[in-house]
Amino acid sequence: MATGFLTDTTVCIGCKACEVACKQWNQLPADGYELTGDSYDNTKQLSGDTWRHVAFIENPKKKRLTGDVDLVALAEDVKEDLPNGAELDGLGRWTFMSDVCKHCVEAPCQQACPTGAIIRNEFDNVYIQPDVCNGCGYCVPACPYGVITSVPEDGRAFKCTLCYDRQIDGLEPACAKACPTNSIMFGEVEELEKLAEERVAQLHDRGYPQAFLYGTPEVGGTGGIKGNHSKFILMDVPETYNLPENPFLPQDKVAGATIACGVAAGVLGAVVAWAFLEG
Amino acid sequence: MTDEKHRNGKPETSHHPETDPNRDDKNYYGIPPIKRAHWTWQIYVYFWIGGIGAGSHLLATIGYLLGWRDEAFFRTTKYTTLVAMVVSPVLLVWDLGRPERFLNMLRILKLRSPMSTGSWALSIFGSLSGLIATKQAAEDGLLLGDNFASRLAKLVPDRLISVLALPFGLYVGSYTGILLIATSVPMWAKNWLLMGPTFLSSAVSSGLSWTSLVLHIGRWGDGKTLGALKKAEKAMLIIESVLIAASLVRMGKWSKPLFSKKLGPLFVGGTILGGIVAPLVLLFGKGSREKSILASILVLVGGFLFRYVMVVGGRDSADDPESYFTFAKKDEKGGGRPEVSE
Incomplete structure (x- = not known):
């Protein structure tokens, strides 16, 4: 049985309850109190200490605001003419997205790990065994989503465990439990896929043809990774959410690169031998 | 990355300029979509020293065989x-978390x-x-004269072991090149075919130059050896330059970090x-x-x-959202899909 997440960004309200629940349950330290100025997002990104991250994407209507803008009127979506020729069209749409480890079917971090610390557990989730990881950090650049990260103070790499401990006890992950709008759904991957299909069809019917499921081999986001156990319903191109359109499995190139090195070794050895015979 | 008009303090909407939907380069506030490797100075020093060691061993083995x-x-x-x-394992262990x-x-x-196989x-x-060096040390009388350890060391079949050790x-x-390419970093992954061979050619040229340097400084080498080393150095440098040029072609626009203000002088110069x-x-x-x-000395520094x-x-390549997103595109030519048949 494979478990995973389905994160429906269309109903996310950006409350960050998932971030807080994750930090509390997994006893993760704070990230400091930096104010980024990037909308209301002061978490910035997933890291070794942050396993859920809510992205805040401000999505104004296509029409641009010009002239001297009254921000109060703007917030109240006033349609009347304003002095100095200012035009208003309201705030437009907010886009929120609670990002998390994608739990790839063919996980690059797991294939990169030289110690075997990263495994697939009985729920088919990608899990780092903290007692085995020696902090080589090679999983970090391998991850095509920038999820797994070294924690300098600790030395090891960390990421979402999909609340392995809670799942063993039959509980759903802390973030899914805390989500007030059910934007984060947890369950068996096959069931979630069905739910996602229905929801995307529903969104299409309602006049949002841009809605799609990110993380399946058909829709993209899956190069050689063969899909993600943690999928997302998105309303814009993946890059808007800081996700790659078509990530790939880096280890697919290892065999070819090794053969190239073998050929090169033969040629270079022969050249040195030639120089020694001639010299 | 950001338009000039957003930079001069006059955004055209009241919204955050970085997520303005009218921009065509979509990203999330310029935050890197992938994480760079944490590797510090020990790693590139190891890449260099390990290469010299590997190159020197190749020379010794070819010397034996000929x-x-x-x-x-x-x-x-x-x-x-x-x-x-x-030195190499010390550097590598040092870099571990x-x-x-x-x-x-x-x-x-x-x-x-590659981290595991390496x-x-x-x-x-x-x-x-x-083992090989221990026998050499015994022959050089460095194991405190004629004792049991020294006699045991002299039994080491060093020629056979040299040949066995050569593939490793x-x-x-x-x-070290394969280590870099088997990642999601665009600049490295684009050059998956030639990164390893380029690193190897540089390892051999460094090994040749180091050996030649030591023999010249100590005035130890005989003329025949020095001539052979010089000839090999010349050939290896030509091969290396061809491989680097071909690597740059394969990297395409993703080689940009190599020509940045910070790295350009070091790489080109x-x-x-x-x-x-x-x-x-x-x-x-x-x-x-x-x-x-x-x-x-110049070859070693280079x-x-x-x-x-x-x-x-x-690192710079991983930090650049545009570089990664154009690399991990579905249909764009030169996208990230591996060209190796599976």
């Missing part, structure tokens, strides 16, 4: 390999993880080169001009001891800078 008779040459190459293989767990690298062998190759090659040594010299062109001019000109010494700019350039 029946070379220059004691100073063998002494230099064997001790170089030994020292390199003692949990150094006390370094042995976990050897609890499993994963053929698709650790194994380094362990095997290091042990074998230790060559892998140590080249897997240090690696290409200083580490390849200048030594070639010196070596092809009328030979003298001083010129050879200078050429060797080889070090090559590894430095490759590692640091990869």
